[in-house]
Every structure is written in C-alpha cells, then in structure tokens.
Amino acid sequence: MVAGTRTARVEWREPRTDLPIMRYKVFWSRRVRGIAGELDSVLVNHQIVPKEQTSYEITNLQPNSTYFIQVQTISQYGTSKLRSEKAAVLYNTTATKEQKAPEALRRRGSRVIKSLKLENVIWNNHDIRARVHWIPIAKSDTTKRYLVRWKYEQCNNKQQSSEELSAITEQTTFDIYELKYGCVYRVAVDRPSSEARSDPDAELLVAVPKCEYFQKKVEHLKC
Known part of the structure; x- marks a missing residue:
C-alpha cells in the first residue's frame, strides 16, 4: 500500500441463480475536480474476481475522497x-475504524426466507410458466404472505415487455407466468412491505429454454 492511502475490503453474497457463474467484476470510481475551469473527470478502475471468491480488497484509495463501488456477476447463458x-x-475514505460498514455491504439479519430455487419449467400450449419454491426461516416468518416479482434480463424476443410483474401469495411455491422462449428472468421474493427495496430476501435467475427444446418433447409443435 502506498503511504497515506487507504484500503477497502468489499464483500458480497453469492447470488442465487440456476445459471453457472463465470466470475465477478468489481468497479471503483472517484470524481476528480478540474483545474482552472477544466471539466471534472471520473477515474474508473475495475478488477476481475474468480467465481470462488466473494470478497476483494481495493488498495491505494486516496484519503478524504468518496468512491463509488460496484459489484457485478457474470454468468454463462448458452454461448x-x-x-x-x-x-x-x-x-x-475519511471514515473512522469505529464507523459501521455502509448499509449496502452490511449483512442483514432480518430475512424471512431462504433457499429460493427453480423447481421446473411448465409448458402448456405455448403458455410457459416457471415454478419457484422457497423455505421460510423459522420464528422469523410471521406474516405468511410473500411478494414475488419477476422481470426479464435478457431475451431473444425483441417484443418482450420490460415491465416488472408481481404477485402476492400465502404459499411457499409460485408459478411465474407470461414467460417467453429463450429469455432469462430475474425473480425476487420478499415481504409485501418491502416492495421498493433493492435488496430482496431471495433472488435468482430463471432461464427459459428456446422453442426447439420443447419441440423434442412435444410432437408436432410449431415454433
């Protein structure tokens, strides 16, 4: 470490997804004030982190500065x-040692569900649904109601709507609907009161196979 600089350790949870994780990418940036009327500039750095690792130490940060730190997951989807x-x-970087970690990096202890998983993809005459299941955490789950949200992340169908869909259920299993062939959806399950929160209790990616996959299972299916 260069004398006078700071080090920040970033930690994150492994995302819940049925797609194989390839690696992570950590970004950190700092705005630098322009001199003598020049425009401000933003210095952006990034580092590739192996999939087995869920933390990274950022070194040589400048003192008395504010950094914007980001973490991104890169997964394999077909080719x-x-x-x-x-x-x-x-x-x-002016924070003291006694200061708590930023909210987005602090471990939450109030989750009410765990183990969000994809059970299976259901096909019925081009109506495609995906059944997801989760497990309530004992003594924490008192509401018995869950908010399920899903939105497509990547799609071969350019006409796929980008609108987020949501539903409230009292069950621990739910079929997300209005899915399209060859699309990937991000599914989040949380408490109904946390609809606007960006850090849901559980989250995973669901990949819907292309139509050709179902043609092998359904006779005379036209895509």
Whole structure:
C-alpha cells in the first residue's frame, strides 16, 4: 500500500441463480475536480474476481475522497455471457475504524426466507410458466404472505415487455407466468412491505429454454 492511502475490503453474497457463474467484476470510481475551469473527470478502475471468491480488497484509495463501488456477476447463458445489475455503495475514505460498514455491504439479519430455487419449467400450449419454491426461516416468518416479482434480463424476443410483474401469495411455491422462449428472468421474493427495496430476501435467475427444446418433447409443435 502506498503511504497515506487507504484500503477497502468489499464483500458480497453469492447470488442465487440456476445459471453457472463465470466470475465477478468489481468497479471503483472517484470524481476528480478540474483545474482552472477544466471539466471534472471520473477515474474508473475495475478488477476481475474468480467465481470462488466473494470478497476483494481495493488498495491505494486516496484519503478524504468518496468512491463509488460496484459489484457485478457474470454468468454463462448458452454461448453468451449474462451480466447482472450492479450492486453499488458509496465509500468515504475519511471514515473512522469505529464507523459501521455502509448499509449496502452490511449483512442483514432480518430475512424471512431462504433457499429460493427453480423447481421446473411448465409448458402448456405455448403458455410457459416457471415454478419457484422457497423455505421460510423459522420464528422469523410471521406474516405468511410473500411478494414475488419477476422481470426479464435478457431475451431473444425483441417484443418482450420490460415491465416488472408481481404477485402476492400465502404459499411457499409460485408459478411465474407470461414467460417467453429463450429469455432469462430475474425473480425476487420478499415481504409485501418491502416492495421498493433493492435488496430482496431471495433472488435468482430463471432461464427459459428456446422453442426447439420443447419441440423434442412435444410432437408436432410449431415454433
């Protein structure tokens, strides 16, 4: 470490997804004020992190500065790569050792569900649904109601709507609907009161096979 600089350790949870994770990418940036009327500039750095690693130490940060730190998951989707939304946090290098970690990096202890998984993809005359299941955490789950949200991340169908769909259920299994062939959807399950929260209790990616996959299972199916 260069004398006078700071080090920040970034930690994250492995995302819940049925797609194989290839690696992570960590970004950190700092705005630099322009001199003598020049425009401000933003210095952006990034580092590739192996999939087995869920932390990274950023070194040589300048003191008395604010950094914008982001983490992104890169997954394998067929022959292409699927990049997740970036989780982000602001980090101030003037913080003292006694100061708590930023909210976005702090471990939450109030989750009410765990183990969100894809059970199976259901096909019925081109009506495609995906059944997801989760497990309530004992003594924490008192509401018995869950908010399920899903939105496509990547799709071969350019006409696929980008609108987020949602539903409330009292069950621990739910069929997300209005899915399209060859699309990847991000599914989040949380408490109904947390609809606007960016850090849901559980989240995973669901990949719907292309129509050709179902043709092998259904006779005379036309795509």
